[in-house]
Amino acid sequence: MVAARKGHHRSAERLWALEGPGLLAFARLTVGEEADDAVQVALLSALSRPVRELRSLRDPRAWLYTLVRRAALNIVRGDSRRVRRERAVARGDLAVPASSFGDAELAGALRSIDHDLAEAVLLRTIGGLGFAQIGAVTGVDAGTAGRRYRRGLECLRETLEGVASRDASMEGSNA
Amino acid sequence: MNEPPNTHDQTEGLPPDLETLESRLAAMRSSRTGTPLPDVVRRRVRGSRWSRRIRLGGASALAVILVGLGPSLIGSLTGPTGPASEPKGVGITLVSLPLGDPPRIDPGLSRLTVALGRDPALLWSILDGVSGAPAGDGFSDPARGADDPREWTEPTQPGSTLPPT
Numbered sequence: 398m399v400a401a402r403k404g405h406h407r408s409a410e411r412l413w414a415l416e417g418p419g420l421l422a423f424a425r426l427t428v429g430e431e432a433d434d435a436v437q438v439a440l441l442s443a444l445s446r447p448v449r450e451l452r453s454l455r456d457p458r459a460w461l462y463t464l465v466r467r468a469a470l471n472i473v474r475g476d477s478r479r480v481r482r483e484r485a486v487a488r489g490d491l492a493v494p495a496s497s498f499g500d501a502e503l504a505g506a507l508r509s510i511d512h513d514l515a516e517a518v519l520l521r522t523i524g525g526l527g528f529a530q531i532g533a534v535t536g537v538d539a540g541t542a543g544r545r546y547r548r549g550l551e552c553l554r555e556t557l558e559g560v561a562s563r564d565a566s567m568e569g570s571n572a
Numbered sequence: 573m574n575e576p577p578n579t580h581d582q583t584e585g586l587p588p589d590l591e592t593l594e595s596r597l598a599a600m601r602s603s604r605t606g607t608p609l610p611d612v613v614r615r616r617v618r619g620s621r622w623s624r625r626i627r628l629g630g631a632s633a634l635a636v637i638l639v640g641l642g643p644s645l646i647g648s649l650t651g652p653t654g655p656a657s658e659p660k661g662v663g664i665t666l667v668s669l670p671l672g673d674p675p676r677i678d679p680g681l682s683r684l685t686v687a688l689g690r691d692p693a694l695l696w697s698i699l700d701g702v703s704g705a706p707a708g709d710g711f712s713d714p715a716r717g718a719d720d721p722r723e724w725t726e727p728t729q730p731g732s733t734l735p736p737t
Binding site: 401402404405406409410413417418419421422433436437440441444500503504518519522523547550551553554557 | 586589590593594596597598599600601607608609610613614617
């Protein structure tokens with residue numbers, strides 16, 4: 398990140414290749430199709446910091462996820478009039494097809510469970526963060542992060558099983 | 573940046589179906605692999621200058637230039653509900669400068685206009701940041717003057733075309 402901050406383009410590309418997919422998937426949980434905005438705002442913020450500050454980071458990955466989370470929450474919580482207009486403007490050019498995120502069923506299930514649980518699940522499975530890091534990003538201790546993760550997986554399983562049994566009963570009634 | 577996830581007893585002893593779910597979740601990550609580095613970030617890394625003060629008919633104005641914006645988005649922002657119609661305390665000049673060589677001014681706009689890249693939220697943050705202030709976009713290269721003639725020639729009247737940067 399320091400090299401990217403100094404203008405080393407390949408380092409920026411490498412950073413993006415490593416972290417971009419995870420950051421986008423994580424942001425998508427909170428802001429849906431505006432995930433690109435949140436990630437871009439976060440990266441611009443990161444790359445605007447003094448090199449000395451970047452070098453002093455103890456955990457750059459967790460910090461990046463924290464920036465993305467903050468940017469996403471700002472989009473959600475922002476002044477309603479401004480945000481509504483931004484979204485209206487962005488809708489046409491920035492909409493990302495749901496299919497571009499792969500497993501639509503799983504993505505839908507993630508959005509249906511408690512947001513704190515879904516965050517922990519995504520940070521762990523897609524971001525590859527440990528529980529201490531997840532705790533740092535979301536403002537809880539590592540133990541809480543771990544419990545949220547496990548509970549999140551269980552909720553996801555229940556949600557997916559519910560969808561599957563509904564589908565099966567619908568097929569049965571149609572037969 | 574590649575610190576391995578710490579192992580914690582919360583994941584020990586996960587039942588097989590939850591482990592399967594973990595794998596399925598991890599696979600979601602690859603669905604965005606290969607997405608190119610966003611232009612707006614690329615330009616930031618390269619230190620491109622996106623905004624500067626210019627003069628329009630003798631009045632100082634701030635031009636914000638972000639690259640790669642679709643014409644429809646520019647049009648919607650410069651319409652009756654767009655930021656151009658809001659008083660901001662300083663002259664905000666909208667410049668459409670799509671990607672390409674040479675860059676070009678959107679012919680649909682009679683004034684110099686701002687291009688805002690793919691990121692309306694970023695534009696808003698810039699506009700909010702300059703409201704009531706004469707400058708301060710956060711992106712200009714402080715090593716160069718705000719009106720550096722090496723990259724920018726002052727247009728003499730509204731509607732003038734900017735030279736390629």
